[in-house]
Amino acid sequence: MGEKYEPKIAALICTYCTYTAADMAGSMRLQYPPNVRVVKLLCTGKVDVIYLLEIFKAGADAVMVSGCEIGDCHFLEGNLRAKERVAHAKTLLDEAGLGGGRLEMFHIGASDAPKWAQAVLTMTRRALELGPNPLGRSRPRPAAAQIVEEHRA
Ligand code: FES
Numbered sequence: 001m002g003e004k005y006e007p008k009i010a011a012l013i014c015t016y017c018t019y020t021a022a023d024m025a026g027s028m029r030l031q032y033p034p035n036v037r038v039v040k041l042l043c044t045g046k047v048d049v050i051y052l053l054e055i056f057k058a059g060a061d062a063v064m065v066s067g068c069e070i071g072d073c074h075f076l077e078g079n080l081r082a083k084e085r086v087a088h089a090k091t092l093l094d095e096a097g098l099g100g101g102r103l104e105m106f107h108i109g110a111s112d113a114p115k116w117a118q119a120v121l122t123m124t125r126r127a128l129e130l131g132p133n134p135l136g137r138s139r140p141r142p143a144a145a146q147i148v149e150e151h152r153a
Contacts, residue, residue, distance in 0.1 A: 006128035007061035008136070009036040009080050009120070012051075013108075014044050016074050020110035027132075032117035033124040043067065044105075045078020052089040052103060059067035059136025062127040063118060066106040079107060099130045 013019050021042050025032065041047065044067030055063050067079035083105045087106050090100030104126075106119045 001152065004128070005090070005132050007124055007132070008059065009033075009064065009065045009123050009127060010039065010055050010060045011036050011066065012039045012041055012044065012047055013065075014067040014073075014079070015040050015042055017068040017072065017110045018106070018108040018116060021113045021116040024111070025113035026112055028103075030113055032120040035124065036037050043072070043073065043075045043078035043080035045075050046077050046107040047082045047085060049089045049092070052086070053092065055101070056093065056098060056133060057135055059133055060102075061130075061133045061136065062102045062104075062123045064104050064106060064123045066108050066116070066119065067098050069107045069109050097121055098133065098135070101126050102130055102133065111137045 011018075011022075019038070022038060024071055029049055047065050052065075065082055067073060067082055070079065073079040080134065086103060086105040090103050093103060094100040104119075104123060106115075108115045108119060
């Protein structure tokens with residue numbers, strides 16, 4: 001188990017599904033760790049490897065990407081492309097010694113608020129186990145949302 005700290009988690013989530021689930025989780029007052037910063041995307045197909053690495057470079061301790069269930073993406077295969085990119089970025093994080101476990105892809109439907117709460121819990125646990133992102137220690141941490149915003153076309 002890594003040192004105790006307050007992990008910073010960025011969540012890049014699809015507006016058609018996971019965002020609704022996250023919103024509903026709030027309305028249902030489901031308990032889950034509050035240290036997650038949400039970035040709403042039109043589709044997770046917008047997520048690229050460089051975005052993910054930039055967010056870690058900015059000091060996020062964990063990043064979660066969550067899109068529509070397989071077969072439900074409004075842009076057909078955006079969530080499948082995101083899944084592949086997340087898998088690739090996980091490999092790069094492992095090679096860099098940061099730990100691929102800091103990054104994960106989820107598929108959470110609009111009505112599945114409990115699954116969202118569980119996913120945040122999972123990533124918070126992982127971030128606690130892996131310890132703080134070493135890249136985040138020596139520099140100020142600009143908001144992950146701001147970084148993603150800067151990379152929007
Ligand atoms: Fe939700 Fe593509 S529209 S992941």
